[in-house]
Every structure is written in C-alpha cells, then in structure tokens.
Amino acid sequence: MIKIIGTGRKLPERSVSNDELAAMVDTSDEWITSRTGIKNRFVCTKESLTDLAEGAARIALEKANLSPQEIEMIICPTIAGDFSFPSLACCLAQRLNVKCPAFDINAACSGFIYGLEIAESLISKYKNILIVGADMMSRLIDWNDRASCVLFGDGAGACVVTSGGALKYIRNNADANPEMLFAKSRTGNSPFTNEESDGGFAAMQGQDVYKFAVTAVGEEINLALAKLNLSAADIDYFVLHQANSRIIDGVRTRLKQPPEKFPMNIDKYANTTAATIPILLDEMIDEEKVKTGNTLMMVGFGAGMTTGTCVMVWE
Numbered sequence: 001m002i003k004i005i006g007t008g009r010k011l012p013e014r015s016v017s018n019d020e021l022a023a024m025v026d027t028s029d030e031w032i033t034s035r036t037g038i039k040n041r042f043v044c045t046k047e048s049l050t051d052l053a054e055g056a057a058r059i060a061l062e063k064a065n066l067s068p069q070e071i072e073m074i075i076c077p078t079i080a081g082d083f084s085f086p087s088l089a090c091c092l093a094q095r096l097n098v099k100c101p102a103f104d105i106n107a108a109c110s111g112f113i114y115g116l117e118i119a120e121s122l123i124s125k126y127k128n129i130l131i132v133g134a135d136m137m138s139r140l141i142d143w144n145d146r147a148s149c150v151l152f153g154d155g156a157g158a159c160v161v162t163s164g165g166a167l168k169y170i171r172n173n174a175d176a177n178p179e180m181l182f183a184k185s186r187t188g189n190s191p192f193t194n195e196e197s198d199g200g201f202a203a204m205q206g207q208d209v210y211k212f213a214v215t216a217v218g219e220e221i222n223l224a225l226a227k228l229n230l231s232a233a234d235i236d237y238f239v240l241h242q243a244n245s246r247i248i249d250g251v252r253t254r255l256k257q258p259p260e261k262f263p264m265n266i267d268k269y270a271n272t273t274a275a276t277i278p279i280l281l282d283e284m285i286d287e288e289k290v291k292t293g294n295t296l297m298m299v300g301f302g303a304g305m306t307t308g309t310c311v312m313v314w315e
C-alpha cells in the first residue's frame with residue numbers, strides 16, 4: 001500500500017496565448033476557448049524535458065522532506081524523453097545524483113496512474129519512489145495543424161510515494177486502438193526499408209477520442225465506485241486528465257456532481273499529457289484544497305487508448 005508524501009510541478013517560462021496562435025494558424029481565441037476551455041499553454045524554448053522533470057522532482061522532494069539520496073526508484077511516465085535512449089528517468093537520476101533503478105513508462109496521458117500502480121507493487125522493496133510525469137508535446141505536434149497545435153502544452157508534475165494506506169483502488173487498462181491518437185517513431189535511414197517518414201507529428205481522430213474519453217472515463221469511475229461500494233457523492237475531488245473542459249464537464253454532468261468537485265487548470269496549461277494529473281494535484285495541495293481524510297479519484301485517459309483510475313484517501 002502507498003501514500004503520496006510530496007508533490008511538485010514545473011512549467012516552461014514561455015507562455016503562449018490563444019491570440020498568439022491565432023496569428024500563426026487559422027484559429028481564434030473564441031474557437032479554442034469554447035471547444036476546449038484552453039486559454040493559454042507553456043512551451044519550452046530553452047528548457048529540456050530533463051530540466052522540467054528536475055524542477056518538479058526537487059519541489060516534490062522538498063515537500064516530502066527527503067534528500068534525493070533517499071529515493072530508491074525513479075519512474076518517469078512520458079511519451080518521449082529528451083533521448084530515445086537513455087530514459088528521461090536516467091537523465092533525471094544524473095541531475096539528482098542518485099543511483100537507483102530508473103526507467104520510463106509510456107501509457108500516454110494515463111502514464112501517471114500506471115506509474116502509481118508500479119510503485120504500489122514495488123513499495124515493499126523500494127522505500128521511497130519518485131514518479132515524474134513529464135512531456136514536451138511542442139516537439140511532437142505539427143505547428144501548422146490548427147486541429148492539434150492548439151491543444152497541447154509542455155510541463156512536468158512529480159510525486160514522492162512511500163508506504164501507507166492511502167491507495168484504496170487502482171486499475172489500469174488499454175482498450176487497444178492505436179490508430180485513434182498517435183505519433184509515428186522516426187524512420188531513420190535504414191537501407192533495408194522504403195518506409196517514408198510522416199514527420200512523426202501527433203495525429204488524432206478528435207471526435208473519436210472525445211467520445212472514447214467521455215464514455216471510458218465514466219465507465220471507469222462507475223466501476224471504481226461499485227468496487228468500493230461508494231457513490232459519486234462520497235468522492236471529494238475527481239482529478240481528471242486535463243484534455244478538454246467539455247470532456248470533464250460531460251463526465252461530471254452524467255455523475256450529477258457540482259463543478260467544485262472537478263478542479264481544472266486546462267485554461268492555463270492546456271494538455272500536458274502525462275503531467276496533467278500530478279500538476280493539478282500539486283496545485284490543489286498548494287491551494288490547501290486537499291485535506292487529510294479527503295477521498296480523491298484520479299482518472300487518466302490517452303493514446304492506446306489507455307485509461308488509469310485510482311482512489312486515494314489522503315493521509
């Protein structure tokens with residue numbers, strides 16, 4: 001069993017408004033705001049993803065009152081680190097001057113919840129585990145494609161996990177459908193294939209992703225509630241992946257819950273993929289929203305199509 005004892009977040013310095021994007025592609029603040037809830041995002045200019053991960057990790061360690069050397073495992077949920085190899089987690093371990101098992105996992109926007117389940121299964125052997133969800137979608141999106149470039153931002157969110165009784169439920173799943181949302185790997189220059197590069201840009205069937213999200217997230221929430229014999233009213237906060245405020249509102253309306261129980265920060269940061277949930281959690285803790293004894297349900301969804309759901313009673 002695990003609990004979270006420290007959280008942190010780090011965004012790049014450069015902020016990009018909808019109006020700035022409207023000067024680059026055929027879009028408008030009105031379209032982006034009304035369809036997604038996004039007003040702004042942060043984009044790396046001089047920072048590496050390792051810089052963001054390190055920034056978030058150091059804040060989480062400080063809040064956990066631990067030195068980096070007390071970390072016994074590093075897990076980085078990410079779509080793509082600064083290198084194909086070594087992992088982002090190994091780059092982070094170097095920055096923190098830590099020698100321990102360090103590896104990345106890719107479950108797209110559900111990665112943070114996948115990371116929690118791995119931590120849960122290994123906590124009897126590794127005392128303190130650092131999980132850093134970090135992504136730099138600005139290098140994976142086509143900045144000429146208005147359908148995708150307005151949706152994403154860069155960022156990192158971290159947490160330190162140790163033994164405890166907070167985690168009451170966790171379930172990760174993949175409803176295998178890789179064509180719905182993807183970015184192809186680089187093709188290289190192998191003389192043994194004629195495969196041509198498509199640029200490796202993120203592509204998606206937006207409406208299908210939208211429908212998948214509202215349906216799958218609703219189903220996963222109901223499954224968790226049934227398993228724990230709880231109703232939606234028993235959950236203090238639903239901490240959902242921040243991809244689109246309309247997706248979150250759609251789920252919330254079906255559950256007949258008030259907006260305050262579904263915190264959002266998508267207006268400020270857009271979709272930071274594996275980082276959205278830990279960034280939001282860290283903000284909620286800084287704002288003293290999360291109190292001991294509160295029940296939180298965290299739900300991620302993303303490419304794969306993956307989902308990840310957990311319930312924690314805050315300790």
Ligand code: UT7
Binds near residue numbers: 026146147204209271
């Ligand atoms: O972590 C998971 C990541 N992805 C998601 O969560 C995405 C889920 N899907 C969505 O959030 C929504 O489907 C979008 C926000 C991506 C799109 O909203 P929509 O209401 O489904 O719009 P649409 O794709 O049906 O497009 C409507 C119109 C189209 O024009 P026509 O064909 O009606 O003339 C698009 O070409 O809006 C156009 N459009 C835009 N217009 C202005 C698409 N992108 C833009 C844009 N600005 N940025």
